[in-house]
Amino acid sequence: MKDNIVISLKSVSKTFKIKDKSDYTIRNRVTKILKPSKIHIIEALKNINLEIKEGDFFGIIGRNGSGKSTLLKIMSQVYPPDKGGKVDILGKYLKLTLGTGFDGELTAKENIYLNASLLGLTFKRIGNKFQEIIEFAELEEFVNSKVKYFSSGMYSRLAFAVAVHAEADIFLIDEFFGGVGDEKFKQKSEKTFRESIIKGKTIVFVSHDLNAIMENCNKVLLLNYGEPIIIGSPEKVLIEYNRLLK
């Protein structure tokens, strides 16, 4: 079981063609037929090959703009890779990012049901787990409040609670633990995370928090300007990263 590859990327590159934002109106489309505006080509990712096995805690580090978030979006199949690249992800995944994932106009309860249902849980199971989720997130009093009134802390606690209890197999986490909860909640979530690893869940973790990477990850990828520099144990990669920063 342990050696199953759940995420595999084969020669994945990603280029963005960025035009001026104002190009996306009817008038500008018409007037710029004769004089097209300059297109910036950004190579966000260059030829990435990697395999993540079931139960891995996979860290991704790199400087700002090195393509970490893009890589995560490719993994979660929001962006398709350039031609020739191949992405496979097996299992239910949930991406945890600050500020997305829930609809502000819906209440906590509705959001829990919506998210968990999309992850494949039946209403019956969600009903059984509901109390657990809301207690874990420490939001018992706010079950029927709209999520848009939540503080960012409450928001992330809820997202985390749903992800953990909704039986996602793969967690794609983008800079998520920066502001999540107080020490007690952090300890609790870290404990849950460790248990998750034992249970064989796979976690991909993008962060600037090197301590968190050191403590949790068993494999780390270092990206620099979209190029994979090294994949290996956290100690090895951190040395390389520090060299890069200088």
Added chain:
Amino acid sequence: MLKKIINYIVKYLPESNKIERIWILAKSNFRKRYYGSSLGIIWALINPLFLLVIYYFIFNVIFNNQIENFILYMFSGFLIWMFFEEASKEGLNTITSNRYLIENIRIKKLDIYISGLLSKLFALIFNIFAYFLISLFFKIQYSANILFLPILIFNLLILNLGISLIISIISVYLKDFNHFWDLFTLALFWLNPIFYSELILYQTYKIILYLNPVAGIIINTRNVLLNGVSPDFNLLVINFCQAIIILILGLIINKKHFSKVIEIL
């Protein structure tokens, strides 16, 4: 009641919660639209009824219309039109308003579109119910032809699904497409025999009858609902073909462009 039926269905599909997923997406959609306000769900009824009263005043009192049972004549057409307009507006914004889901969770794109339509279907059913209530005040004889109504609604759903698949993509490429769409629907509105007699279309403007994919559905809905006669099968077949062609086009366009569109959101 509906919940019971759905639970029943789900029992026999133990591995998949697809129906539940679409159901909850549609429900959240519907809630967002109506539950925030003080009158809540009643808005789904007030809105068309209010418009109907205004139009009734204009066309019956001022212009002195000769059509029999004019209020029902209007309402039966207006039902369909309201659905078409609202659902296409919803469809237009499908990608932007569901961005938080598309980017964070594995979700079938078609599910989002279907659930958007479903949430509008709730409103349509409300309106049909209101129609029946009003029709109690008139001497209307319902016939077995009313059984065609679900078929006509199905036709409308296919049409709207296809349109949504296309315009949701265009609206990301062209940010001001929604203004264009507003004008387009406004023009299309008057090309439908909602306030004037459908005979005008049959006699002089046959081309509109055959090119406008909504007109036929409106006429046929009226046939089965108000007049109690069988639908115009010519129109029915034409409308189904149009809807299916648009749906296929929509599926192709959407498949090709959806991921590109996400990048420029």
